[in-house]
Amino acid sequence: MPGFIDDIVELQDPIDVMYLMHKAYMKHSEEVEKNAKYCQSDESFKMLSTQLSEWLIHIYYHTDTEDIYMTGPLKDKKLHDGRLPLHENVSEHDVIRTSGHVASESIANMSIISPVSYFSINNILAMEEKNHATLMTKVKSVEDLLKELLGHSKLNTIFRRHLYEQIVALKVAEYDHFENEEAFVLPLVKDQMTKLEQLQCVEKLLFDEKSDYPAWIYDFIKSQLVPREAVLLDTLRKEIEELI
Amino acid sequence: MDCSLIIISKSMEANLLFIEKEIYKVGITQSMNGIENHLTRWIQAFAGYAEVEDAHIRNSSTSSLNMTISSEKDITKDLLFILMQTQELVMDKISQAMNVMHEEVEGGILIPRVRNHLVKELISLAVGFADYAEIVNTVSLCVDKNTCFTQFLGNNSTSAKWLKDWVKEN
Numbered sequence: 001m002p003g004f005i006d007d008i009v010e011l012q013d014p015i016d017v018m019y020l021m022h023k024a025y026m027k028h029s030e031e032v033e034k035n036a037k038y039c040q041s042d043e044s045f046k047m048l049s050t051q052l053s054e055w056l057i058h059i060y061y062h063t064d065t066e067d068i069y070m071t072g073p074l075k076d077k078k079l080h081d082g083r084l085p086l087h088e089n090v091s092e093h094d095v096i097r098t099s100g101h102v103a104s105e106s107i108a109n110m111s112i113i114s115p116v117s118y119f120s121i122n123n124i125l126a127m128e129e130k131n132h133a134t135l136m137t138k139v140k141s142v143e144d145l146l147k148e149l150l151g152h153s154k155l156n157t158i159f160r161r162h163l164y165e166q167i168v169a170l171k172v173a174e175y176d177h178f179e180n181e182e183a184f185v186l187p188l189v190k191d192q193m194t195k196l197e198q199l200q201c202v203e204k205l206l207f208d209e210k211s212d213y214p215a216w217i218y219d220f221i222k223s224q225l226v227p228r229e230a231v232l233l234d235t236l237r238k239e240i241e242e243l244i
Numbered sequence: 245m246d247c248s249l250i251i252i253s254k255s256m257e258a259n260l261l262f263i264e265k266e267i268y269k270v271g272i273t274q275s276m277n278g279i280e281n282h283l284t285r286w287i288q289a290f291a292g293y294a295e296v297e298d299a300h301i302r303n304s305s306t307s308s309l310n311m312t313i314s315s316e317k318d319i320t321k322d323l324l325f326i327l328m329q330t331q332e333l334v335m336d337k338i339s340q341a342m343n344v345m346h347e348e349v350e351g352g353i354l355i356p357r358v359r360n361h362l363v364k365e366l367i368s369l370a371v372g373f374a375d376y377a378e379i380v381n382t383v384s385l386c387v388d389k390n391t392c393f394t395q396f397l398g399n400n401s402t403s404a405k406w407l408k409d410w411v412k413e414n
Contacts, residue, residue, distance in 0.1 A: 003356070119375060124329045125322060142322050149382040158378065165371045172364045179357055 004178070008229050014198040015070075015189045017236055021062065021205065022178040024224035028055060029171045036164040045160075049107050052167070056100045058220060059174065061208065063093040069204045071185065074192050085184035092177040099170040106163050115158040116143045116150070196243060203240050247386035248396040249300060252293045252407065253377040255414035259286055260370040262414070267362055270354040277352070279362075280345055285410060287338055290373070292407040294331060296396045300384040301327065323383060330376045337372045341365040 004026040008019050032051045039048050067090060076086040106113075122139050129135040147155065189198065206221070207214040218237065222230050246254075263282045266274045301324070344365050348358040386392050397408045 119326065119330065119379070120333075121326055124326050127329070128325065138319075138322055141319050142326065145319060145323070146379070146382065150378065154378060154382075158375065161371050161374060165367055168364050168367050172360045175360055176357060 007226065008232065011232050011236060013190050014195060014202045014236060015186055017202050018182065018186060020225060020229055020233055021221055022182065024221045025058060026175065026178065027224045029174055033167055033171050036167045039160060052103060052107065056104055058217065059096060059100060061217065062205065063096060065204050067093060069201045070189060074188050077188060079184065085188060089181055089185050092180065095173045096170070096177060099173045103163065103166040103170055106166060110159060114143065114147060115155045115162065116146050118158060118162045199240050199243055202236065203244055245389045245393060247389050248296050248392050249380060249384060251397065251411060252289065252296060255411040256286065256289055256293060257370065257374060259414045260366060264363055264366050267359055275352060276345070276349055276354060283341065289407060289410050290334065292403060297380050300386065301380065327379055330379060334369070334372045334376050337365065337369040341369055
């Protein structure tokens with residue numbers, strides 16, 4: 001099983017395209033994470049926002065399509081430690097979706113949600129104040145005071161570091177998921193799907209039939225690969241075109 | 245000269261970045277024992293920082309140290325409670341990082357997946373600490389910074405000497 005930075009030299013089965021896809025996605029995630037770490041200016045922040053959206057569009061499409069066309073038709077098989085790989089795969093997709101949602105919500109609502117909310121003031125004060133109305137008054141007073149004392153620049157810094165933390169969490173969830181999928185789910189695909197079925201599944205993963213431009217996934221993956229790996233992808237595309 | 249709180253917190257933030265970079269060197273020029281040692285020293289510095297914070301904010305009878313808001317106000321009580329909980333959150337994050345180190349690292353070998361988890365916990369700790377230090381810096385008021393330095397970093401006690409040396413390293 002190749003790592004996410006190893007060169008991929010062959011695709012033994014059509015479903016092995018997942019190695020290329022995962023590698024491409026991880027490369028992009030690493031770039032977004034790096035940009036989130038050093039993001040300072042408004043301009044670089046706009047770029048980060050675009051990159052994150054791109055990441056999420058891909059990963060949401062990828063996980064949704066896997067649920068329907070890859071793990072959906074398979075039968076789960078208990079591992080020696082009792083885990084069920086397909087069941088876990090679906091749960092990991094949910095973790096990724098939640099992590100992605102947290103980060104994208106932060107960006108979408110950055111103008112209306114104050115970074116002071118990251119201090120969990122509501123939850124903390126709720127430990128001692130049980131009356132909801134009084135609690136809300138206290139929370140507002142503390143938040144207003146902190147906003148005033150911290151000032152715009154520090155609030156901005158707080159927002160950025162929390163966004164960075166969220167992006168790191170998303171990347172780690174994605175990494176764990178890809179690794180688990182390659183180790184435990186791909187063998188099930190190879191056992192239970194014929195070559196034609198795998199090609200049909202791969203076609204769904206690489207081409208979005210509902211889009212005006214179905215090759216948007218394919219193009220992105222190819223753009224992230226080294227030339228030799230891009231040739232593997234092109235060869236697989238030809239095979240899909242011939243057999244499906 | 246800055247207040248001791250600022251000096252220590254800057255070092256602590258820089259040190260976490262340093263540890264994060266060192267994690268990528270495990271198996272090359274760094275070992276897991278080395279990482280654990282760095283983190284243990286960070287925790288020791290955190291205890292020192294908490295002590296200085298306590299003297300500045302909760303125990304502000306010293307004339308040179310005080311809060312930016314009046315201790316007479318009701319909101320101060322809420323703010324102090326938030327500060328205490330935020331400090332506990334930092335301690336929870338320390339435990340989480342230590343747990344990854346003790347439970348996921350096997351035989352001192354750091355595989356990429358566990359390295360990711362460790363880095364994630366360190367970043368979470370750095371964010372938690374930065375939040376905590378931000379609130380501390382915002383509400384504390386250090387009138388006489390020379391006295392503050394002498395009291396916490398410039399005296400001859402073993403802990404002050406250790407903290408001063410650690411700060412210098414960072």
